[in-house]
Amino acid sequence: MNPDHNVDVLVIGGGIIGLAIGYYLRERHLCGVEIIEKESVLASHASAHNAGGISSAHLSQTNEMSLLAKESSRMYRELAKKDGFGFDFKINGTIVLLKDQRYTSLNEEGIAEFRERTRTKVELLSGSKVREIEPNVSVDEDDTALFYSEDAQGNSKKLAECFARSFAQKGIRLNSQTEVLGFETKDDVIQAVKTNNGIIRSKTVILAAGPWSGRIASMLGIKVPIEPIKGHLITSRRPNSKVLNSFILGENYYVLQTSEGDLVVGGGEDASGFDTSVIESRAAEAWEEGVSYVPVLRMLGQESASACLRPYASGGLPVIGESTRFRNLIFATGHFRSGFSLAPVTGKIIADLVVDQKTTMDVRPFSPRRFGA
């Protein structure tokens, strides 16, 4: 059989972003969609090893990011109600500890203005109020914290599996162990994508390859400054009771309890290329900070540590939108710390762009245009 074939839409990358795009294309009844993934297992990189935090708008975000986050968080609530979508979704809130005085300029007035503008539930908590909500979190009396009660948590790996299962019924093709090796182009059109499994001709190509997106764009002669930034997750020995309800966000690291009951300390940012080995000193630093927030971690001890790569686009904003160089290329990448949070809204935006050539969300700040791409 000739492995070369034609499709209508080809999505490069089977991480949580590529899979969400497949799902929302399917919701728009688009046929002829194929997702290709170089690994043998879908969502095997950061999309399987993240903290599962789903944040709504936060004071630390730009206005544009807040709008995306709000919409995605609304969409998550809808997704979690669908049959076959068991991905451990729960609304548990985020507590941002302000020990580091990151928000010294914050006052009740500023918070009220943000609350009003973004329609987000957020309140300033005293140290004793934090202890009331989270008795296992160590805070002093004069510490303060922000509480985003609408934030949620889910399991990214399980969501990826839900998306993949939903494709089987609707004929979206998933091809693993299929790696993009190059392109055939003519003028401003990508004519074919060359893979280790043959040549795929597609009317539209979506680049959703996470930290590898910059490398793939360079095969097209396009410069998109996306680099891999390593983050760590350190899991403790499992406690036999509930320790935390909320996602506890500290100065550099966070602590959360997963739906399986594991306590996890995560975070950190290291630019060390595509290497995913654990940096022992970084893991130790994360653990110590985690212990300072949730002292019971010390007693439990560490079970395992892992590291994964986030896609960081220069400037920090994701890259979502049509290429200015090739008229059948769309970018969906660079989600950095928020790829799980923003998967549904990204999927929907891309499906709108493919089907309607426009979207109701303002994606101008995320356009690849800013890199001349």
Ligand SMILES: Cc1cc2nc3c(=O)[nH]c(=O)nc-3n(C[C@H](O)[C@H](O)[C@H](O)COP(=O)(O)OP(=O)(O)OC[C@H]3O[C@@H](n4cnc5c(N)ncnc54)[C@H](O)[C@@H]3O)c2cc1C
């Ligand atoms: C420690 C850690 C904690 C995190 N916590 C959170 C969190 O709480 N909330 C949140 O929202 N986000 C979080 N993130 C970020 C989130 O995990 C990422 O933003 C998200 O997974 C990016 O998804 P993606 O699909 O763009 O990329 P990826 O998951 O990297 O997927 C890209 C896929 O493209 C494939 N690919 C690459 N090159 C090719 C090629 N040539 N041909 C075919 N396929 C190719 C790769 O194999 C990969 O599977 C965290 C990240 C880390 C590291």
